[in-house]
Amino acid sequence: MKNGKSIPAFKCSSCYVCDSPYVQIHHIIYGTANRQISDKYGYVIGLCQEHHTGRQGVHFNKQLDMQLKRMAQEHFEANYGTREDFIKTFGKSFI
Numbered sequence: 001m002k003n004g005k006s007i008p009a010f011k012c013s014s015c016y017v018c019d020s021p022y023v024q025i026h027h028i029i030y031g032t033a034n035r036q037i038s039d040k041y042g043y044v045i046g047l048c049q050e051h052h053t054g055r056q057g058v059h060f061n062k063q064l065d066m067q068l069k070r071m072a073q074e075h076f077e078a079n080y081g082t083r084e085d086f087i088k089t090f091g092k093s094f095i
Helices: 035-041 062-079 083-090
Strands: 024-027 044-047
Touching: 024 035, 035 062, 062 083
Parallel strands: none
Antiparallel strands: 024 044
């Protein structure tokens, strides 16, 4: 870790997309191996049902999915390590 800054304050109290107060927690970098690592770095975000698992949801909307992954990677690179460190931690780069 570069400078020990705290976990990012990604928006979890309302939907990141539409501001609905009814949210599900989404692991930005998901998958069996990455869920715990996403938790460790705070790379989770609140999404309403529609923007999480619905037709417009992050699991079906590649553009939204990549936007969130890039946001997490940019935060990691600014606060914890290099791009190479990110790749070692999460398995690949999204930028």
